[in-house]
Amino acid sequence: MLNAGLDTLLRTIASQTTLSAGLRWDAAPNVAFKLQYDRVTPRGGSRGTMMNLDPAFRSGQTAHVASATVDFVF
Numbered sequence: 001m002l003n004a005g006l007d008t009l010l011r012t013i014a015s016q017t018t019l020s021a022g023l024r025w026d027a028a029p030n031v032a033f034k035l036q037y038d039r040v041t042p043r044g045g046s047r048g049t050m051m052n053l054d055p056a057f058r059s060g061q062t063a064h065v066a067s068a069t070v071d072f073v074f
Contacts, residue, residue: 016048017041030073038065 022036040063042048047059 013046014049015043015046017043032071034067034069034071036067039063040065 018041019039020036022034025033027033040048040050041061042050042059045059047053047057050063
């Protein structure tokens with residue numbers, strides 16, 4: 001019973017491998033455009049740092065995440 005409880009606890013610890021690439025362009029002194037791509041692979045039965053997973057998700061499946069942002073200061 002204790003072993004099963006510890007296994008459950010250890011599965012909640014985020015374990016993942018992430019490969020990221022990004023670009024930033026400062027279009028003006030107060031405006032920056034950013035693009036980022038992440039390839040995330042949870043390991044060891046973990047869900048990694050991802051939340052709200054699809055019910056069909058399995059640890060070890062790779063997720064591809066892309067983002068585009070505009071940052072500005074006023």
